[in-house]
Amino acid sequence: MRTTEHYFEVPLDHADPAGETITVFAREYVSVDHTEEQAQELPWLLFLQGGPGGRGNRFPSLGGWGKAAAKDFRILMLDQRGTGLSSPADRHTLPLRGSDRDQADYLTHFRADSIVADAEAIRRTLGAAPWTIYGQSYGGFCALTYLSFAPEGLREVLITGGLAPLTGPADRVYQATFRRVAARNAEYFGWYPEDRETVNRIARHLRETPEVLPDGSPLTVERFQMVGSFLGGNTRVDGLHHLLEDAFTATPDGDRLSDTFLEQVRGLVTRAANPLYALMHESIYGQGEATDWAALRVLQDHPEFRPDVPAPLLTGEMVYPWYFEQDPALEPLRAVAALLAEKDDWAPLYDLDRLAATTVPVAAAVYTDDIYVDRDLSLETARAVRGLQVWETDEFHHDGIADDGEAIFGRLLGMARAHTA
Structure with missing residues (x-):
């Protein structure tokens, strides 16, 4: 594989684009089966990893779902804000913000809505057409937020073990x-x-x-x-x-x-x-x-x-x-x-009306016995997203893509593409 490192400056608060900025890091993975010229023509796939608070996966080589995806995509692996090589948020850096209240206020900008806004800013900076996103676990939660607030940036959405509940405490x-x-x-x-x-x-x-x-x-x-x-x-x-x-x-x-x-x-x-x-x-x-x-x-x-x-x-x-x-x-x-x-005034993370009317193809793997993302709540969410294709299986648990990522990725991509055929 070939890799390219990208650093992007994005607003801390996307509602205030002229205000403070932070750095978001992403690493691009391309298979050497493609020449550099061919790679430039490949569509992008953005991977949104589990978490919250997990940095992007570090691939030692292209295997599993990465191997499958690299046949047809340039993969962008995001260090979500606050993680990895992005501007860090931890016990060392947060006190630089000031008081406990100042630190908490700062962290209100580190949820899925801000991660999605970062992704859209990055997509535009790269000059990319609407891209495919692949969300594992919390990455699937982010994918639903993306569908809610920036569906124009999406070609298709694949989700594994990550259909978040859209309502309720x-x-x-x-x-x-x-x-x-x-x-x-x-x-x-x-x-x-x-x-x-x-x-x-x-x-x-x-x-x-x-x-x-x-x-x-x-x-x-x-x-x-x-x-x-x-x-x-x-x-x-x-x-x-x-x-x-x-x-x-x-x-x-x-x-x-x-x-x-x-x-x-x-x-x-x-x-x-x-x-x-x-x-x-x-x-x-x-x-x-x-x-x-x-x-x-x-x-x-x-x-x-x-x-x-x-x-x-x-x-x-x-x-x-x-x-x-x-x-x-x-x-x-x-x-x-x-x-x-x-905090009792968290902003909504999903737009139920837009999800109910979306035209973006979505395919999701729901694991029957998942202990982290409940199967029943997942299917409730699936029914609320227009056209969402569900593959439910009891053959895998929450980390299914670590066991047979190549097959799972291929199945979901096929489901999403069949939906648009």
């Missing part, structure tokens, strides 16, 4: 996903019954014995429960068993958690690499009302996930206030997170 999202995660726990412990006792043993141990991760932060029961992120994987789910199998080691003071285990857990529970995920996560469901730590509220209806029960279940993507007490990368931003949770 964040609470109903977590009511649905807590149930999905509980079912996935049951399925997993059915495969590995010995791991049920290992999880219980680790939880008991952490209540009785302080353990510290390699970054010096505490490993609590609630942080340990975050290893449930493995449950959202298709083949990756078995990695949870490999993590748990060497959790303990013998020491002169009795059994302790092994360095191998603690190092792996550190990588799973820290948000040092993507602080915006924790800061902005519930805001992606905010539509005119405060989210107010919705996952924590809904947890009260699902006591099987509480860290103080004898056999706690492992958790999914939920974000809780204690993240900002126990993670060194987030602790300085604790007050900022609280202000964002209290």
Whole structure:
């Protein structure tokens, strides 16, 4: 492959184009099967990755969906504002904005509406015709915002595991996903019954014995429960068993958690690499009302996930206030997170009338047992978008494109193209 790096200056607030600007980075990928001259004639495909707060994928080579897409497209991989090589937003840079309130106000410009406005500004700068966009997970949420506010920039839209709920409070999202995660726990412990006792043993141990991760932060029961992120994987789910199998080691003071285990857990529970995920996560469901730590509220209806029960279940993507007490990368931003949770005037992220009337071809993969983006809410959204083609499958989980991205991409592109034939 050949790559080209692009840096774009865009308004912090697109409603004030003459005001402050930030940098947004994107990397272009082109297959060497195309000459440089041929590549200039290829249409663009913009990939919108999961998140919020995740930088664009770094391809070591063209494989999976990237290999499939590069046959016919120039791929643009965006570092969404605040991530990667774009102007960063983290514990180091945010205090430069001033007070906690100033920092929170700054972050109100880091949701899907601003990401879409960045993308349209970039498309115009590149001189690109309406382009194809491919949204995975949160990238699909952004794609729906794109369809709502800038459909003129779109040729076709492909979405995997990312049909966001268009209305309603964040609470109903977590009511649905807590149930999905509980079912996935049951399925997993059915495969590995010995791991049920290992999880219980680790939880008991952490209540009785302080353990510290390699970054010096505490490993609590609630942080340990975050290893449930493995449950959202298709083949990756078995990695949870490999993590748990060497959790303990013998020491002169009795059994302790092994360095191998603690190092792996550190990588799973820290948000040092993507602080915006924790800061902005519930805001992606905010539509005119405060989210107010919705996952924590809904947890009260699902006591099987509480860290103080004898056999706690492992958790999914939920974000809780204690993240900002126990993670060194987030602790300085604790007050900022609280202000964002209290914000009760979030702008709408979707235009229901425009979605109901869109003429842009849209094809989406909906994963039946997805623990992050609920199947029922996804199908509700699909019915609200004119002409949206759904492929529902139980063969994959949320990270399906990591397992068979080439086939999934090809299927969705074919569905979208067939819609316009």
